Amino acid sequence: MPNKLVTENMQLRDRLVQLLEQAKRNQQIMRRHQEFDLKFIAANGLRELVDSIFDTLSESSQLDVVTLCLSDADYDIRRIMADLAIDQSEFPNLLFSDREADLGLSLVALKSPFLGKFNSAKYGALFPEQVLTPVSMAIVPLMRQGRLIGFLSLGSLHDSRFSNGMATDFIEHLGSIIAICLENVINNERLKRIGLTDSLTGVNNRRYLELRLREEIGRTRRQEFSLSCLYIDIDHFKKINDSVGHQGGDEVLQQVAARIKAELRLSDALGRFGGEEFVVLLIDAPLTHALAVAERIRASIADQPVVLSNEEELRATVSIGAAELNATEPARSIEKIASELIARADAALYQAKEGGRNQVIGNVAAKAG
Numbered sequence: 001m002p003n004k005l006v007t008e009n010m011q012l013r014d015r016l017v018q019l020l021e022q023a024k025r026n027q028q029i030m031r032r033h034q035e036f037d038l039k040f041i042a043a044n045g046l047r048e049l050v051d052s053i054f055d056t057l058s059e060s061s062q063l064d065v066v067t068l069c070l071s072d073a074d075y076d077i078r079r080i081m082a083d084l085a086i087d088q089s090e091f092p093n094l095l096f097s098d099r100e101a102d103l104g105l106s107l108v109a110l111k112s113p114f115l116g117k118f119n120s121a122k123y124g125a126l127f128p129e130q131v132l133t134p135v136s137m138a139i140v141p142l143m144r145q146g147r148l149i150g151f152l153s154l155g156s157l158h159d160s161r162f163s164n165g166m167a168t169d170f171i172e173h174l175g176s177i178i179a180i181c182l183e184n185v186i187n188n189e190r191l192k193r194i195g196l197t198d199s200l201t202g203v204n205n206r207r208y209l210e211l212r213l214r215e216e217i218g219r220t221r222r223q224e225f226s227l228s229c230l231y232i233d234i235d236h237f238k239k240i241n242d243s244v245g246h247q248g249g250d251e252v253l254q255q256v257a258a259r260i261k262a263e264l265r266l267s268d269a270l271g272r273f274g275g276e277e278f279v280v281l282l283i284d285a286p287l288t289h290a291l292a293v294a295e296r297i298r299a300s301i302a303d304q305p306v307v308l309s310n311e312e313e314l315r316a317t318v319s320i321g322a323a324e325l326n327a328t329e330p331a332r333s334i335e336k337i338a339s340e341l342i343a344r345a346d347a348a349l350y351q352a353k354e355g356g357r358n359q360v361i362g363n364v365a366a367k368a369g
């Protein structure tokens with residue numbers, strides 16, 4: 001009898017040790033999950049979130065390949081990435097689907113995680129050839145408010161890593177956190193763009209230009225590089241509206257904005273300042289450079305007719321005034337310096353209009369004074 005008790009006691013002790021170990025392991029897993037959550041939630045913007053999804057998951061979960069596929073039928077997310085100067089080639093594992101149908105039925109119908117062997121016919125779209133081909137995988141649909149916004153795909157070169165019947169709680173939780181964070185950063189970027197973008201032409205608006213000008217003046221003061229400003233106005237725009245209608249006029253505005261943008265560097269800033277007026281900030285550019293850019297813009301608009309959506313063609317021209325920030329500005333408020341720079345470019349524009357339009361004038365006198 002005592003022997004039986006001793007054996008039972010030992011068995012219970014063993015069981016207790018096992019349970020304690022299990023509890024410790026669970027606690028470690030929980031802690032790791034919380035670390036994931038915190039990293040994703042703390043990501044400051046789209047680039048940081050995508051970086052953190054790939055780095056954190058590949059390293060901490062020892063996965064051989066992680067891909068993220070986002071539904072982007074309107075090209076909206078890719079446009080946001082371009083505006084944020086995020087080069088898509090930096091993220092070969094970030095994929096986009098233009099249409100759900102392109103992903104195949106088996107994927108679109110997936111409403112909860114799938115764990116199992118990799119099957120290229122069904123899931124090849126999520127692990128394209130340029131990325132590593134896994135042996136086993138977990139595919140996690142990313143859902144927001146009942147809508148599929150993409151897939152997170154985890155792949156391993158070991159066939160036992162993911163198999164049918166494994167618990168999916170953690171993976172489901174991971175999917176919902178990533179879906180919320182993605183939606184959040186993308187919506188934030190959309191909001192920023194709405195507040196600082198001109199809805200007709202898609203270029204920045206006046207508010208953005210004014211904020212950016214203040215920033216650039218501050219930088220110019222600290223680093224002593226040059227900053228120039230172009231004030232661009234479409235000539236006789238009232239006549240254009242009168243001849244092709246307001247909608248045709250809107251199309252001219254869009255095409256002029258696109259032609260100006262095509263002549264600028266990525267670091268320059270273009271904004272629609274008012275009706276048919278645009279302002280460009282040329283970063284690290286003295287007046288001579290600004291005049292050359294302005295001349296290219298003028299020619300790119302005057303030399304090619306604008307073709308409207310109804311195929312009607314018309315000639316448009318612009319007048320441009322240019323001014324450079326005076327590097328030896330006495331210490332005055334940034335607001336004052338900003339408004340004077342714009343006013344000097346505007347004064348040069350006035351001279352260009354007076355001089356017969358379709359021309360560029362630089363505010364040389366003001367620069368010297």
Ligand SMILES: Nc1nc2c(ncn2[C@@H]2O[C@H](COP(=O)(O)OP(=O)(O)OP(=O)(O)O)[C@@H](O)[C@H]2O)c(=O)[nH]1
Nearest residue numbers: 233234235236237238239241246247249250275276
């Ligand atoms: N289609 C369209 N027209 C606009 C928009 N905003 C302003 N306008 C028009 O732009 C015209 C500007 O005319 P004005 O300021 O008289 O100048 P202009 O005819 O371009 O003549 P100059 O600048 O002297 O060469 C007005 O007829 C406005 O109604 C817009 O968003 N769309």
